[in-house]
Structure formats: structure tokens, C-alpha cells
Amino acid sequence: MYKSSRCSTWGFFCIVFLTIISSNTLSAQDSFRVFPYLQNPGSDAMTILWFSEENSPGQLTYQREGTAAKTTITSSPVSAEDLAYSDWENSTFFGGNAPSVPFRHRIRIGNLEPGSEYEYTVTQGTDSFSSSFRTAPAGNAPIRFIVYGDPETEPESDNNLTNWVDPVSGNSRHYLIDQTTGYRNNLEVIRSRQPDLIFIAGDLVESGGEQRDWDEFWLHNAGRSGQQGIAGEVPIMAVLGNHEYFEGPYLDQYTQPGSERAIKRFLTYFESPVNNSPVEEHEGRYYSLKYGPVFFIILDVCNNGINKSDDDTNFYLLGEDDPGGGNAPGFNTGSQQHEWLEEQLVKSQVESLFTFVIFHHAPYSSGPHGYLPGEVENTDNQTGAPVRQLTPLFMKYGVDAVISGHDEIWERSEIEGMETKPDKTEEIHTIQFYDVGTGGDGLREPEEGLDNPHQKFVVHSDVPEVWENNVLRGGGKHYGHLEVDIIPDALSIWKAVLKPVYVFPVFDPGSSTYSDYERRLYDDEIILSHLIKVPGTSSFSRSYPNPFNTETTIEYFLEGACKVSIKIIDLQGRILRILENGSRDKGLFSASWDGKDENENTVASGVYLFRIETSLGQTETGRLIFMK
Secondary structure: OOOOHHHHOOOOOOOOOOOOOOOOOOOOOOOOEEOOOOOOOOOOEEEEEEEOOOOOOOOOEEOOOOOOOOEEEOOOOHHHHHHHHHOOHHHHHHOOOOOOOOOOEEEOOOOOOOOEEEEEEEEEEOOOEEEEEOOOOOOOEEEEEEEEEEOOOOOOHHHOEEEEEOOOOOOOOOOOOOHHHHHHHHHHHHOOOOEEEEEEEEOOOOOOOHHHHHHHHHHHHHOOOOOOOOHHHOOOOEEOOOOOOOOOOOOOOOOOOOHHHHHHHHHHOOOOOOOOOOOHHHHHEEEEEOOOOOEEOOOOOOOOOOOOOOOOOOOOOOOOOOOOOOOOOOOOOHHHHHHHHHHHHHHHHHHOOOEEEEEEEEEOOOOHHHHOOOOOOOOOOOOHHHHHHHHHHHHHHOOOEEEEEEEOEEEEEEEEEEEOOOOOOOOEEEEEEEEEOOOOOOOOOOOOOOOOOEEEEEHHHHHOEEEEOOOEEEOOOOOOOEEEEEEEEEEEEEEEEEEEEEEEEEEEEEOOOEHHHEEEEOOOEEEEEEEEEOOOOOOOOOEEEEOEEEOEEEEEEOOOEEEEEEEEEOOOOOEEEEEEEEOOOOEEEEEEEEEEOOOOOOOEEEEEEEEEOOOOEEEEEEEEOOOO
């Protein structure tokens, strides 16, 4: 059995994330080809997907944490024909004996409680897999989500050190660790932060039509035999990038029908909320997701307009507007996706505190895809510049941040303008634009002579490297991600804290290698504030640090003045300590526990629960891990 558990909201995980070693071939994983992973989260539902080696039903058993009632559902396997290895892969890497097509299992669990923790076990053949998940809150509650782009997984990333230009001399160098290690370290840091959601802003794999590249992606994210990845605990919501439309350099590349074959692999693996597009082929390519106080809008901007026009983001790809093209949707005014986008923006402005838009092609960039469209010098045939036409729409409806990848250069830009409120009044507004394409592949530098007038921060030139005796001690451009916390600040004010995280490689003198790593932040934290727009705030709490060995803090937010009690309970239901038992006003409060009971005796190391109850009907139970 492969087991993990989430310890408490925003705490640390109970298990150590084991090193995943990449392979050029897909090794057997007992009964599972891909371990169970989470998709399409809701306040009352969650989808669990997995892939098996054999055509036999599996069983999913789940229960709400702290309850005895269990529910078991049997899966109906479906042959995943779109995941077959190409003839080229079969002959080149498997000697004609590539693994057979796996079987896809999908179960949508419904009628769940909002903001609640559930444990689940999937049994497939003789093997079982256990993990847990948390449903989305029903209203405004604190959440943490993480976004990165461009991991571009492939088996060939092993021992492949990306180019890493010296920001002072301009000389070309190799990065300090290979791409496989860089992505693995990035995922370990992400996992330690226990986010509620993860978004990947496109280019998940090197070639969307090469099954080996997808195998590598899932070995990183879902795990392999005896090990477990993050995807079984945290929903990973995917965004289409140009690499997902690319079948492969030895296959049909961007031409049809190869490009659409590549997309079918993506659509087989990922499930998103339906967009109800009248164009059936658009399903799964763009979508929106309401999660607590945030409205996420995911776009597909990998193609647009007539091929090779000033509106096109990929001169190689023929889309829905081109003769003989595939189903890549456009985003011009009048397109189906554009009409859908405005509908979602209207909805988000009214219903949510924050709006985040995520897609692949960064519209404002000093990287190689920041040029205008073209095929001559100082232009680009896969540029993000045409996406700028959406900025007025984003501004009108008050989008808070637009997050992209593609250029593989950590950069933040700002655009100022006027938001039109639902009551038709106008208000000064600023949109943050990010390129977070440093997930685990390239670490590019700005293009010489290319000016991004909206740029506010770019790592390459704003974070000098610090070397000591030929060892990197600080600074520089590294793999990483954007971490966003949505939390209440005071009374009716909520804030989004956007933290640029990088995974710094640490030198080990013993081995003379950069074999360790640290989570660090670039000095470019952005805080966005919003007044509560809708009445009613869900109960919530978070604890930190967790696990702890001296003291932990429990933060909680009250909807109004009320009586509140906070109890520490062991797993047998015995009350060990009462931290709070009195009246509080509306707002954000905290209580601390030092690991002692009411008699000042230090409790044994282990798992404990805290229980918050208020006279307003707010209740919350969380898990604490005490380690002496």
C-alpha cells in the first residue's frame, strides 16, 4: 500500500517525498500504470482518475475524516487508445515491444461537504493506494495556490543542464543541476507548502504526442512503484501550451492530424469544469473554476486568427480559422472563446473577491517570444504579443493578475487603467502580468535590444548572483513557482499575497556538487487587497508550523462578534486542553498550543485535533502533528 496524508491546512506533510528517478522506458508499476490523482475540484465533488495495466474494475473507498461511514464505488475501465505509443517510439525505444494501451478509470465523487478533508483508498488488482483530499470551501475562506509553467518533461532531461547565461558577462554557461533534478526539487518544495491547488501554465511535456514524455510527467507528479507524488493529494489543473499541440520532432510536429492526436493525450489525462461551448471540440481546452474567494479563468491562446497574420500566436499550427486546420480555438473578438471569456469575467466580477487568468503565451515579455509576429529579424513566429488584445477586456472587468509562461524567464509587468464596476462607475486599476515559465526546463535571459516598457521585475538583471570561492551562495535565476495566499487582513478586507519562490541549489563540499536545495523568495512580493463584495464568510482556520515541536499557532476568522471555543482533542476524542472559551469580535484571531495538556504535562508525539466552535454556527476541525 502506498500511503500519504495531509497534516493540516498550510502545514507540512507527514511523509518525506522520496526521490523519483527518471527512466527512458516505462517500468511496470504493479497494477497501476498511473497512480490515482485528483482533478476538477469542487466544494461538493472531486474527480479521481487512474490508469491500470489490466482491463479490470478497481474500487474507490472514501470517508470524511473523523467519521466512520465509508462509501465504496467500483470503476468501469475504458481502454485509453489515445495513449498508445507511436510506431516511431515503439521501434526506437522499445524494440517493437512497447507497453500495451492502459485502461482509464474515472470516478466523480459527489455530495461532499465543503472545505472538508476526505481519506480515500483505490484498490486495483492486488495493489492499493491511499491518500486524502480537501474539498473547496463554499465561500470566502483562505486558500493557497501555486502556479508554474514549462516543465517540458521528457526522459532526455536526465543529465541535461540547460543554458544559463551569465547576467554580467553575457557568456553562456550550463546550469548547476540537470532539468530532472530541478523539476523534482521544485515539486518537493511545492509539496511542502501544502497548497490547495496547483496550476501548470502550459508546456507540461516536451512533445505532446510522445507518450514517453507523458510517462515522465506522471512519474514526477503521480509517483512510481513504492513512491507517491503530489497529484494524489492536490488537484493539478493544466493549461494548454504550444508543446501540448506539438506531436513531436519525428512525428507530424504541428501539422494535422498529428497535432490533434497530441491534444487527445492531454484531454485523456485531464478533466476540467465544462465550458458548455457549442463547439464540442473546445471542451477541456479552456475553462473556469470558482474556488473559495477566487475565480480562475483558463484560456487556450496557442493559436489565433488566420495563419501567419498579425493576430497569430503560432505560425506552424493551423487552427479552427484555417483551411485544413485542427480545433485549436481562436481568441479574437467574435470568436467563441472570446464571447465565453467575457461571460466569465462578468460573472467573476460580481461573485468573487479575486480574478486570476492563466494561459501559456505571455503577452508582455522581454524574452524571445516578446517580439511582434513575423518571420524576419526581431519578430517571432510563436509570439505572445497578439494576446495583448485581451488586456482591455481584463482591465474592464478588474482582473487582478494574468499568469503565463512560454518565455521561461521570470518576469513581472504591470498595466494600469480603469476598471468598470457593475454599477458602471470607474475605478483606477492595475493588473499584474507574470511569466512563471521556470518550472523545470529552460532558464532564459532577456533578448538584447527588446524593450518591455511594462516590466517591473526580471530576475536575470534584478537579482545579482553572489559567488564565493567559485560556489554560488545567493541570487541568480533558478527553477521555481508563484505561490499565492488568499487570506483575510482585517474585518472586511481580504488580500492576495503573491510570492515569487525559487529553489536555490545548495553546494555540498563533501561531494563537490549542488546536491541540496532551499526554498527562497525573490524580493518582489506583491500584495493585492479587496473589500468583501458578497455577504457571508465561511469559517476557516490554519495552523503553523505544522508539524511542530515547541509551539504551533492556530489562526481563525470570525464572521461576527460571538462566543468561541477552541479545544485540543486526541484521536480517542478526549479533550486535552481548552485554548479559548470566551467572546470575540469579528475579525482575525490566533491561539497557541505548546503541546501540553491542562495539567501542564507534555503530550506524547503524535497526531492531535483542534476543534473550533462558535455561537454563529462556524465549526472547524484541523489536524496537528506534535514531534518532540
